[in-house]
Amino acid sequence: xSQREPHHGTTVSSAQADTAAQVAQWLAQARHVCVVTGAxxxxxxxxxxxxxxDDSLWSRFDPQQLATAEAWRADSELxxxxxxxxxxxxxxxxxxxxxxxxxxLAARHGSVALVTQNVDDLHERASSTVAAxxxxxxxxxxxxxxxxxxxxxxxxxxxDSTPLRLAPPVCGHCGGQVRPGVVWFGEALPxxxxxxxxxxxxxxxxxxxxxxxxxxxxxxxxxxxxRRHGARVVEINPAPTALAPSVDWAWRATAATALPALxxxxxxxxxxx
Ligand code: APR
Numbered sequence: 001x002s003q004r005e006p007h008h009g010t011t012v013s014s015a016q017a018d019t020a021a022q023v024a025q026w027l028a029q030a031r032h033v034c035v036v037t038g039a040x041x042x043x044x045x046x047x048x049x050x051x052x053x054d055d056s057l058w059s060r061f062d063p064q065q066l067a068t069a070e071a072w073r074a075d076s077e078l079x080x081x082x083x084x085x086x087x088x089x090x091x092x093x094x095x096x097x098x099x100x101x102x103x104x105l106a107a108r109h110g111s112v113a114l115v116t117q118n119v120d121d122l123h124e125r126a127s128s129t130v131a132a133x134x135x136x137x138x139x140x141x142x143x144x145x146x147x148x149x150x151x152x153x154x155x156x157x158x159x160d161s162t163p164l165r166l167a168p169p170v171c172g173h174c175g176g177q178v179r180p181g182v183v184w185f186g187e188a189l190p191x192x193x194x195x196x197x198x199x200x201x202x203x204x205x206x207x208x209x210x211x212x213x214x215x216x217x218x219x220x221x222x223x224x225x226x227r228r229h230g231a232r233v234v235e236i237n238p239a240p241t242a243l244a245p246s247v248d249w250a251w252r253a254t255a256a257t258a259l260p261a262l263x264x265x266x267x268x269x270x271x272x273x
Contacts, residue, residue, distance in 0.1 A: 016261050019251050023234055024265035026206050027105075030232075033112045034204035035102065036197075036222050037255075040211020040237060042122050044096040044256040047089060051213055067184045072144060076177050077165035083180045084166050087138055088157050090120040098210070098255030099126035101263040108266055113200030117212060117219050119182045131200055132193040134219050140181025143171035150178040189218065201226040210236045210255050214243035223247065 027033060039049035050063045061082065065071060072079045103126045106112035113131040116123055119138040123130050141150040148171055157166075169178040183189055197219070201207065207226040214220040223233045223246035235247040236258045244250070251258055 016253060016257065017265070019253075020258065020261035020265045023208075023249070023251065023262055026232055026234070027109060027262070027266065030204065030206035031111060032200075032204045033106075033109060033206045033208070034200040034222075034226060034231070035106075035112060035114050035208045035210065036201075036212065036219070037102075037114070037116045037118060037123070037210045038212025039118060041098060041116070041255045042093070042096070042118055042120055043211065044098060044254060045093040045122055047086075047093055047120060047122075049211075051215070064185055067182065068186060069144075069184055070186075072177075072179060072184075075165075076144070076168050076179075080168040080177075080179075081164050081166040083138065083182075084154070084157055087154070087180075090122070090138060093120070093122065095122045095126035096256045098257075098259040099123055099128065101259035102126070102210075102255075103128040105259065105263045105266060108263075113196075113204070115197040115200055115219075115222065117216070119180075132196040134183075134189050134193050134197050136180075136182040136190060136193075138180055138182060141169070141178050142181055143174060143176045144168075144179040145176030146171060146174040148173035194218070197222060198225065201231075202229045204229075204231050207231050207233045208236060209233060209243060209247070210259070212237070212241070212243070214241045214246075 043049050066079050066082050099122050106114065106128060114123060114128055115132045115134060116130055117135045119136055121139065142148060143150060150169060150171060152169060152172065171178055201222040202225060204226055207223055209223050223243050227233055227246050232248050233246055234249045234251060235241065235243055236251045236253060236255060238252055238254050
């Protein structure tokens, strides 16, 4: 890599527009781009991040304690209640300006592979094509026991009234309990999704990492993989993260600020103040 920034994780002190102009230049020069997103991408849509602070009913629960097969076996109604609350929150949310700018930017560039750790559908609802949902999809329900997909509609529930415990739906195939189609801690990532993510990270000349703490592997290893294949890695995150050693350029901004500014540069217009 010839033009590595002098210090890893250099936080850009110039105005957002100057930073956007620099990243837009790298984007224009890159034949293939990979974008990796995390929960921070959906934060400005009102979806709580995992390790941030939120005042939700669930804030006293550690997601790592709920997102496991063991938690499901111990208390499936508590785990289903949490996921049903999250589903209702996503259904009520809208894609934010970052989701929309990313979709427009990818359409303009023509070779942007979007890899997300998020299990919401906000990228798709912003018209992005997602190359890989490496942690699964909240709404891809399946039977915990037989694995059969569950397509029956869910009873409506509002995010602010979801009770702590809810009985999971019953599998129409075997009578077992239906679970969300997300990857739980200790479970393997979907093979196809992970293969697509590794391919995208290996092939890109530029990687944008947006809104992830970089704490959960193997997804957290994608920036280092891209770097090993010669890519430049730009992180868009208002706070420092564990990814600093793998980041060439840290853009301290939120997704809904940085991505529209980047798109505006690509379109040759000055971003809104
Ligand atoms: N724009 C960009 N980044 C943001 C914003 C924002 N508006 N708000 C918060 N962030 C950043 C935070 O600074 C943090 O670094 O988003 C990151 C969110 O980190 P986490 O909550 O750890 O979410 P994520 O990195 O996606 O978690 C990875 O952990 O619990 C598992 O499976 C779950 O996919 C998830 C994985």
